[in-house]
Amino acid sequence: MLHEAVFALGGYPGVLSSEDEEKKDIFIKHLHPCERVLLDRITRVAADYLSLKKFIDKNICAVNAKDSFDTSEAPCGIGGYILAFCKALYNVLQPYREDVVSLEKEILNDPFLPLSHVTYRAEKHALFLNVLNRMVNQLSLEGLHGCQVLGFLRRHLPSSEIKDAVGHILYNCHVFFYKQLTSWLLYGHLMDKHKEFFIEHRKDLSIGNSVSLVKSNCGSYATEVNGDNKVMYPAFCDYRINFSMLPPYIPASVAYKILFTGQTILMFGNSVGDRKFSESQKRNISIWGSKEEEFLHKLQELQNLPTFDLNKFETTMNEIRACVTEHLWHVAVEKAELFQQLQLMKDFFLLGRGELFLMFIREVRPHLTRNASAQEVNQAFQIAARKVLWADESALDKFHFVLHKREQSLPGERADKSEITSWDHISLQYKVSWPLHLLFTDETLECYNMLFKFLLRVKRVQADLHNMWLEHNIKACKTVGGNVFQFSVWQLCTGLTFLIDNLQYYLQADVLESQYILMQNTIQNSQDFEKVQQAHAVFQSNILSQTFLRISSTQNGHVSDGTQSVVPSNTTCRTEVNQVHRRLDQILSLSENLCECMQKWSSPLNEEELVELLKMDEEFTSHVRFLMQLLFCLRSEPCGAHLSQLLLRLDFNRWFSHSTSSS
Incomplete structure (x- = not known):
């Protein structure tokens, strides 16, 4: 027994x-x-x-x-x-x-x-x-x-x-954890054939469809190089955090740093670079230098601790990440010419070179009266560049236009006129240099294109209004009796021109230039690529908000015009229309309509044309009145400083305020 x-x-x-x-x-x-x-x-x-x-x-x-x-x-x-x-x-x-x-x-x-x-x-x-x-x-x-x-x-x-x-x-399980962590952090190798680590490789998704974004304080990353649909940097983007595997005592912010570090190491080892960075060059770019042994020793010390110490763990992860981001900053700024590329983004997407796009509008307009091809649009752009004596040929190689159709229009886009619709089909694409694909992601470039379309429309409307005035003066000089159209036509035209001119100045000077300088100063004062990403993300978020392409936190109040109230704030770009943008869009549409009508109106105006003019004048008064009310109501909100600036530009002498209040 x-x-x-x-x-x-x-x-x-x-x-x-x-x-x-x-x-x-x-x-x-x-x-x-x-x-x-x-x-x-x-x-x-x-x-x-x-x-x-x-x-x-x-x-x-x-x-x-x-x-x-x-x-x-x-x-x-x-x-x-x-x-x-x-x-x-x-x-x-x-x-x-x-x-x-x-x-x-x-x-x-x-x-x-x-x-x-x-x-x-x-x-x-x-x-x-x-x-x-x-x-x-x-x-x-x-x-x-x-x-x-x-x-x-x-x-x-x-x-x-x-x-x-x-x-x-x-402790024993942590030993294996640190083996996986060391392999990923220092060598970009995911030692995980049984899918046990909290970072995973998404083999099941096709590269072309993986415009997956890893959003965090480490920035956003994308996979596809725009323009030719070729995947230039597949290894970097195919990894993500599997939160079901993330130990609960490791914060998500630390996990994102670990993901970013390994992705960067992997990118330097496996990415297919452009002509400027051949494979042999990138192999010679040492990230760790003499610090590899030091970091290996620190990870070994963490592994040997009897219990997991989050403070020491996070400190070590920050040190490793800082080494990677500093190296990446040097590569991006010194070798990939980050500042020059940012200036090009401003010159092209944000119309910083206004004379180039003014000439482009003139050159491409005849092609848009019919079904133009992307090749014709790009040829028109090349001609415009030569006419304004653009000297940087390499910059022109990085940008090209594509024509496409949208199933759904962006906020403020019109689909009722053939020429306007044609303009909306134009997108500007940018060939991203390695490793700036970490900064200029697909989502980032999509937002830049939203800005480009809006700014190009404002530029085009402004040019059309000035051209109409110039054509009128030429005709008036050749016409017996002087004026071609009645005074009321030119009063409306002058009011619209004044609004568009001041809107253009607000967009280029008060928003784009000032925000660009802030971003530039932040990048110059930092040697951390993550801060570069953050500065660029803040820059783009601010200009999207201040150009009214995104709902901002200023729109908390409700101003009714009898049709729709101001919607609550939202951080997305497309889900809801910013109400200031909605009114500006109506004013732009009215300007486009007036320019088209003035091309075909008779002199003097007949009865039908007078009715049409009267209707436009009423629309102008209504749009301006509601825009002024909206700006007055929202300027006192915590983030409404830019609205006050726009209001100052449009109503500096209180003419609109008095005229709309008396009407």
Whole structure:
């Protein structure tokens, strides 16, 4: 009976550990009831140990107490974390196994030991084994694996009964975690064939469709080079955070830094660069320099800590990230000519070179009266560049126009006139230089195109109004009696011209130029590429808001014009129309309509044309009145400084305020 009890406690097959209840009944039916109680208590301890032993056997295929048990490669599809768990579990059960061996020796030396002694020796481990067994059962029931095991163990760490055991198991699992982390951070290699790490490689998504953005304080990244649909930087963008695997004690902000660091290392090692950065050049660009050994040592120190220290962990991650971002800043600024590229983005997308696009409008307009091709539009742009004596041919190579159709118009875009619709089909694309694809992502370039379309429209309307005035003066000089059109036509034209001219000045001087200088100063005063990304993101967000292409936090009030109230603030670019932009769009549309009508109106105006003019004049008064009301109401909001500036530009002498209030 004593030997059967020891066999059961050791996890070996026997009568007490058998699932055959009939054999057990035959074995214990002649025992005293007190002995049956003692055996039952021994059996419960043995059952807990046997369950743990089966878990270990199932996951590592063979129990081996040697320290050479390797967790770096998992057999039979078992993950490294479960293997580390099993190895540590085997180790923490060693005192129990030694106690069973010691008990067996006692029984061999004294065959008359009472069963109560065996029960006493076994029950010293009862609570320990029972808590461990319940923990392992829960782990299996929840189907946890990979980094999920770390969070699971962390939750059980405060348990006083098994705190040391759980701490040892967690330490062993952290050893494997740091192997994966070191491989990713220092070499850009994801050592994760069983998908256990919190950073994952998305092999299931096609590269062309993976315009996936990793948005964080580390910036946004995209995959596709615009214009030719070729994937230039596939390795960088195909990784993301799997939050279901992220240990709960590691903040998301730190996880994003880890993701960014490994992606950058991977990018420098595997990216397909442009002509300026050949593969041989990039291999010679050393990110770590002499710091690789230093960071390796720091990661080893973190691994050797008995418990996970978040402060030390975050400090080390920040140091590694800072080294990477500083190196990336030097490459982007010095080798990829970041400041020159930002200036080009301003010159082209933001119409910083107004004379170039004024000439482009003149050259491309004849092509847009029919179905123009992208080649014709680009040829018109090349001609415009030559006429304004544009000297930087390399800059022109980076930009080209494409024509496309939209199923849904952007806020303020019109689809009712053939020429206007044709203008809306034009998009400007930019060939991104490596590694500036981290800064100028697909989403960023899409927002730049929104700005480009709006600014080009304002520029075009302004040019058309001035051209109409010039044509009128020429005709007036050749016409007996002077004026070609009635005074009321020119009064409307003058009012619209005044508004558009001041809107143009506000956009270019008060918004774009001032915000660009702020961004430029921030970048110049930093040697951290992440801060470059942040500065650029703030720059684009501000100009989108201040050019009224995005709902800003200033629009909290409600000003009704009888048709629609001002919508609450929103951070997206397209979901809701900014109400200031809506009114400006109506004024631009009115200007476009007036220019078209003046091309075909007779002199003097007939009755039908007078009615049309009167309707336009009423629309102008209505739009201006509501715009003034809107600006007055919203300028006092916390973020309404730019609205006050626009109001000052449009109504500096209070003429609109007085005229609209009296009407």
